[in-house]
């Protein structure tokens with residue numbers, strides 16, 4: 490077996506350096522479709538966090554600190570903080586990230602900045618792989634429970650491709666000098682102390698989330714007192730008994746890649762710590778809680794009940810997709826949580842079928858749309874307000890539509906389409922002077938906007 494000086498373990502491959510990707514991209518990482526973040530930061534996940542936090546208060550603590558690790562957009566922490574405050578629970582939410590650019594973006598975010606200034610939220614730069622950096626947010630306080638949250642975090646941390654051979658020896662995969670898959674004996678320090686790979690079919694290969702194991706070890710090193718780690722991620726990836734060399738090459742060279750965290754392997758290795766898992770978990774999205782630092786079985790029982798009661802984020806998302814399958818079933822849609830995500834998904838159907846609804850149904854729908862706007866969290870290039878404006882305009886509800894377009898400009902920045910559509914609403918509302926101003930702004934933003942130019946001339 491060649492063990493060359495140019496051997497690059499899977500975890501060190503350029504494409505596996507995801508933290509660097511987030512540091513370079515900052516909040517842009519969550520703008521387009523590069524990273525999945527909706528499911529893991531939506532209303533259902535916030536509800537899971539809020540209920541988990543509440544269940545820890547049931548154990549005698551007088552307050553609970555919720556620390557979101559690798560918080561990304563900050564949306565989950567924001568929604569959880571709002572929920573906890575609306576239920577008058579003594580809770581404090583701390584957003585953390587390793588990417589300084591992301592922490593900087595939170596500080597100027599229109600919804601996060603006021604909460605950060607008022608002290609309702611806190612933001613810290615934290616690397617979950619570094620126990621010193623974790624200490625700043627894990628420090629125990631009397632009678633305070635601690636809930637750590639990591640959504641889509643563990644599959645971002647380094648993984649190793651591990652092969653266990655028939656003789657029981659453990660090897661790690663990587664690329665040799667010629668770029669082909671090769672294996673070298675896995676160094677002992679790859680697995681934190683106390684972690685033993687579970688037995689399984691042999692020989693076997695598997696991605697092992699060594700970064701996740703290291704993060705758990707770092708958390709325990711930084712905090713001696715009990716705490717819970719609530720994890721939502723993909724998984725599990727099972728043992729594979731064959732591996733294509735080309736696949737690893739693709740993984741290493743093309744940049745875009747995805748590896749599911751093998752949670753059963755992870756948590757098996759970490760037993761006998763208490764471990765709670767949500768019902769309805771599937772491979773695409775699973776929710777678990779791991780008790781660290783001597784967390785009690787009584788807390789485990791309360792958390793299990795909380796996870797059983799809470800909506801499952803993937804189930805909630807599927808219900809939404811069913812509800813927005815044509816033809817439009819307004820009652821069904823209105824029975825769903827009015828959120829920005831739901832509105833964005835439903836917008837096309839609502840624009841197409843909304844105008845044919847009765848006036849009562851349109852009023853109900855308008856209320857639902859406006860609540861969705863009010864409760865939505867601003868994420869770059871996710872202009873919920875513009876979609877709301879377009880739906881309300883089609884429903885013939887011009888005042889609310891105009892308000893939504895104004896919100897679009899205020900929250901997401903000026904763009905010609907919002908000003909042009911606002912001008913159309915203002916014209917229909919009998920306010921040609923105001924419309925003229927909006928058309929001029931649309932043209933200033935996009936001098937090639939033909940319809941704006943034509944309309945302005947006709948006024």
Ligand SMILES: C[S@@+](CC[C@H](N)C(=O)[O-])C[C@H]1O[C@@H](n2cnc3c(N)ncnc32)[C@H](O)[C@@H]1O
Nearest residue numbers: 508511526529559560561587616617640641645
């Ligand atoms: C896939 S995103 C998930 C973000 C968010 N939790 C969500 O559910 O949308 C992974 C996040 O983990 C952060 N991250 C990567 N390595 C980290 C580390 N060592 N410590 C803390 N955060 C890290 C990245 O900056 C990124 O924001």
